[in-house]
Amino acid sequence: MAEGGEVKEASAGKGGFVVALLLLAVLGAGAGAGFSMTFLNADTAGAQGKAPAAGKQDAHAPASSGKAGEAAAAGKRAAAGAPAEAQKEQVIGLDPILVTLAGPQKSWARLELSVVVETGEKDDRTLLLKTISEDLMSFLRTVPLSHVESAVGIEYLREDLSEIARLRSKGRARGVVLRSLVVE
DSSP, rough: OHHHHHHHHHHHHHHHHHHHHHHHHHHHHHHHHHHHHHHHHHHHHHHOOOOOOTOOOOTTTTTOOOHHHHHHHHHHHHHHHHHHHHTEEEEEEEEEEEEEEEETTTOOOEEEEEEEEEEEEEEHHHHHHHHHHHHHHHHHHTTTTGGGHHHHHHHHHHHHHHHHHHHHHTTOEEEEEEEEEEEO
């Protein structure tokens, strides 16, 4: 008789678990639907109430590149009344950096980044960007894969790369912008 009682308690526990699981699934689906409806209504209300002005570039459209893009960006900053200090800086893209990360896995990493640099002579800037790129490549060879597996690790990596760029350029480089990091 004692064995029969234990079987009934075990089956009742399984049924309770299934009911609780179904209840959580229904609550989760309802919360997700309510959340998405809230944001869909906010997006449609914002789109109906505010139409983009003619002649203005979409915020999600890719920025133009090259000298024409730099000149256009400088013109927009000047027209917007940006401070003179902001007009003396440019964001310049470096060539992609391909390195083997440190550690037993020997993972490959491809890093695309840009450097925020004070404007100056073009020849001097080209040489500066080459030396910064070489220093960043040397540093990346010492970074193990475990250091870039999390968002915090990537933030620390960005800060380290910015510091290396500032030191190498003697303060002319203001920082580094990570565009992409692919680890294989």
